[in-house]
Amino acid sequence: MSRVEDPLLLSSLLELSQSLAASDIRAALPRVLEILSEAFGALNGAVLLADEEGRGLRIEAFQGLSRQAAERAHYKAGEGINGRVLVSGKAVVLPQASQEPLFLDRTGVLKEQRRRKTELSFFCVPIFLDQKSAGTLCLTVPYDRARDLDRDVKLLQIAASMVGLAMKVARLVAADRQRLAEENQQLRLELRER
Numbered sequence: 001m002s003r004v005e006d007p008l009l010l011s012s013l014l015e016l017s018q019s020l021a022a023s024d025i026r027a028a029l030p031r032v033l034e035i036l037s038e039a040f041g042a043l044n045g046a047v048l049l050a051d052e053e054g055r056g057l058r059i060e061a062f063q064g065l066s067r068q069a070a071e072r073a074h075y076k077a078g079e080g081i082n083g084r085v086l087v088s089g090k091a092v093v094l095p096q097a098s099q100e101p102l103f104l105d106r107t108g109v110l111k112e113q114r115r116r117k118t119e120l121s122f123f124c125v126p127i128f129l130d131q132k133s134a135g136t137l138c139l140t141v142p143y144d145r146a147r148d149l150d151r152d153v154k155l156l157q158i159a160a161s162m163v164g165l166a167m168k169v170a171r172l173v174a175a176d177r178q179r180l181a182e183e184n185q186q187l188r189l190e191l192r193e194r
Contacts, residue, residue: 009155012039016159020166028166029061036159037063040152042139043120044109046073047127047163048082049135057082057136064140069107080104082136085124089133091157093149094122097140109140119143123153125160129167137163 012035019031033045044064048057055077062070075083081092081102094100097110097120105111113120121143127135137160141147 009039012036013155013158016162020162025163025166025170026060029163030063032159032163033061033063036137036139036156040139040141040156042141044107045137045139046070046107047135047137048073048075048086049127050077050086050133054086054132054134057086060135065107065109069109072108073106075104075106080106081122081124082138085126085136086133089126089128091123091125091153093124093153095147095149096120096143097122121147121149123156125153125156127160127167128164129171134164134167136160 015035016032019028019035029047033047036042037045042064044062046059046062046065049060050057057075057077059065059070059073065073073082075086077083078087081094081100081104084102085092094103097103097105098114100122103110103122110120119142121141122138123141124136124138126133127137129135137156139156
């Protein structure tokens with residue numbers, strides 16, 4: 001049985017879609033990372049979102065990191081793996097993260113694993129919003145030579161696509177609420193004038 005048919009992964013995707021159906025997408029992101037971390041056996045994970053101009057990334061939600069580590073992890077567009085994924089819109093997988101000089105390790109996870117003399121794999125996939133790369137979803141997992149990297153990156157791309165769609169819906173709902181509030185205010189002003 002392949003892992004895609006694995007009931008744990010299928011139930012994880014179902015749980016992910018249910019979490020993203022929440023009215024507050026930003027509040028749902030930590031749960032998304034919790035689900036993915038459990039499904040992939042990840043040490044940590046993060047969702048990074050680009051600023052309005054698309055020039056930099058900051059962690060919006062994280063799992064398995066300290067708040068201080070998360071606050072250190074910000075990147076300019078094109079900087080490090082996350083910055084490159086933002087700019088290119090293409091997933092990057094590092095089977096052995098310690099071998100990649102572009103892995104900046106701002107969270108300190110690689111440094112910690114070196115002390116333990118263990119290796120890590122790093123997955124980073126883009127999050128798209130209106131066909132434009134708007135952030136990244138990344139997971140750090142223990143290195144396993146037998147891991148099917150292609151399959152795992154595809155599953156993470158599905159998760160990132162779900163996050164992007166939920167973000168789009170949240171923006172549309174917020175814009176609609178704003179429009180309705182403005183119309184309501186305008187109608188009240190017109191009624192007062194009459």
